[in-house]
Amino acid sequence: MTQITKIGEFGLIERIKKLIRTDTSVIKGSGDDCAVLKLDKNHYQLFTCDMIVQDTDFTLKDNPYLIGRKAIAVSISDIAACAGLPRYCLVALGIPKNTSVELIDKLFKGMLSLTKKYSINLVGGDISRARQLTIDVSILGIVEKKNLVLRSGSKVGDIIFVTGALGGSILGKHLTFTPRIKEARFLVENFKVNAMIDISDGLTQDLSHILKESSTGAAIYADLIPLSKQARSLNDALCMGEDFELLFTMPQDQAKRLFAKGLTNFKPIGEIRHKKYGLRLLDSQGREKIIKVKGFQHF
Amino acid sequence: MTQITKIGEFGLIERIKKLIRTDTSVIKGSGDDCAVLKLDKNHYQLFTCDMIVQDTDFTLKDNPYLIGRKAIAVSISDIAACAGLPRYCLVALGIPKNTSVELIDKLFKGMLSLTKKYSINLVGGDISRARQLTIDVSILGIVEKKNLVLRSGSKVGDIIFVTGALGGSILGKHLTFTPRIKEARFLVENFKVNAMIDISDGLTQDLSHILKESSTGAAIYADLIPLSKQARSLNDALCMGEDFELLFTMPQDQAKRLFAKGLTNFKPIGEIRHKKYGLRLLDSQGREKIIKVKGFQHF
Secondary structure, three states: OOEHHHHHHHHHHHHHHOOOOOOOOEEEOOOOOOEEEEOOOOEEEEEEEEEEEEOOOEOOOOOHHHHHHHHHHHHHHHHHHOOOEEEEEEEEEEEOOOOEHHHHHHHHHHHHHHHHHOOOEEEEEEEEEOOOOEEEEEEEEEEEHHHOOOHHHOOOOOEEEEOOOEOOHHHOHHHHOOOOHHHHHHHHHHOOOOEEEEOOOOHHHHHHHHHHHHOOEEEEEHHHOOEOOOOOOHHHHHHOOOOOOEEEEEOHHHHHHHHHOOOOOOEEEEEEEOHHHOEEEEOOOOOEEEOOOOOOOOO | OOEHHHHHHHHHHHHHHOOOOOOOOEEEOOOOOOEEEEOOOOEEEEEEEEEEEEOOOEOOOOOHHHHHHHHHHHHHHHHHHOOOEEEEEEEEEEEOOOOEHHHHHHHHHHHHHHHHHOOOEEEEEEEEEOOOOEEEEEEEEEEEHHHOOOHHHOOOOOEEEEOOOEOOHHHOHHHHOOOOHHHHHHHHHHOOOOEEEEOOOOHHHHHHHHHHHHOOEEEEEHHHOOEOOOOOOHHHHHHOOOOOOEEEEEOHHHHHHHHHOOOOOOEEEEEEEOHHHOEEEEOOOOOEEEOOOOOOOOO
């Protein structure tokens, strides 16, 4: 018997993926932020879920309104990473027996604050008894075929951007972040974006997903990585999870046009290089360091 | 503070439903087996999820292959209850840290045995650490507009049917049942079905959902209710959960045509009456007993 801690979360996912076959209506199955399904002539459907569990993703000391909010926000963030719009959601709840009605009320009020903001219909769900408060939110979204962005499209020479400051999210932002739907839609409606992912497990780990899916490498510049006030060091920004900013790459001509807009919420942090370059961090003296990818794994 | 055990599972669901508003693209939100969403000229999309949790819905002594199978089967059963076809699914897993890779392999092989059988694409999911093994399966399905069946359509005079024997499912059938997709499709393709639900929480409780949504009452005949070999008494068939047979109602002329086919897998058990009649059980001497609805509730 092999314990799953031996192969880790991503080892487990790779193992499961090998068992799965899908038909031609599936544009992209597991391995991106959302599944991408054929819908009509001009649109794809996006389908994603995210489960949050007590004592891993939140504690019962956190405000239940914010726990509910986070449960919805993490799934919306997956839709944002594919540049789509969320439409419908289901909420599956595992609830400990001694939970109060008031806690559940607050949980749903938090969820509904976001479903309302993003015009998402909460259309059902399921309730079970469980020892830990557990919330799985499934979201159905939509994206124009021409606007879909996956992890797999980054190209050598692309500029790499993030949508905000990174690190230290665990001190609060993980419960209050705004999913970057508006930013993603602004980008795809005005620019060509080659690859995108949301930073849920840490910058280097999520960037490595783009590099793996795109067969590319990358250089990121230590001085350019925007640190949040809560980050204790550059390392926090590189490796801590739950920032839920978008990480995306676009061709240089597009990046120039984006710079020209003078917007401050898209920060360039590096560039895509050949696969054999790997992933390296450059300091202000131009010294290169190969990055050993570290980030959050459940196992 | 009010404990949720005070208002019960269905009290909690009613409370949550009051908070929710949906737009006109939602044909049916929470309160049926699936959410029903506009799709195209001739079809609706069905969207549903079911969460199963260790020590409530299965134990770790059960065969992991059958646990995985059940996780998928319960959601397929919801699609069957709306007379649709399942198409895509996501699997969210909460896994205890000391779980073996072999257990997860078997779990997925069990899931994939059913996704293959029903031509469902498993297109993604999520993995979290949890103290109990927890599996939430979301399914997207499709149904022709003309074939959709909800809980709300039963009419006075309808004959009430079930698709198989009831009671004692906990002794094994809950892990091995066949979701009644084939039966549901046969029915809607050949007959007019007014209302349908899958029996997950017990015959009387699930029938009471049809009656509530349809504003009707019902008489069921003790002698007609098919008891499974595992049922210890009529009471087991009336009140035990997890049979996952379909319970449906159709007009008398349709019922006659169905009888004429001589099929043994559709058993008439009673008839729909006026709402004020309530829900009553009739014995072989014609004596009536008002049924106090009892079935499985998580709280």
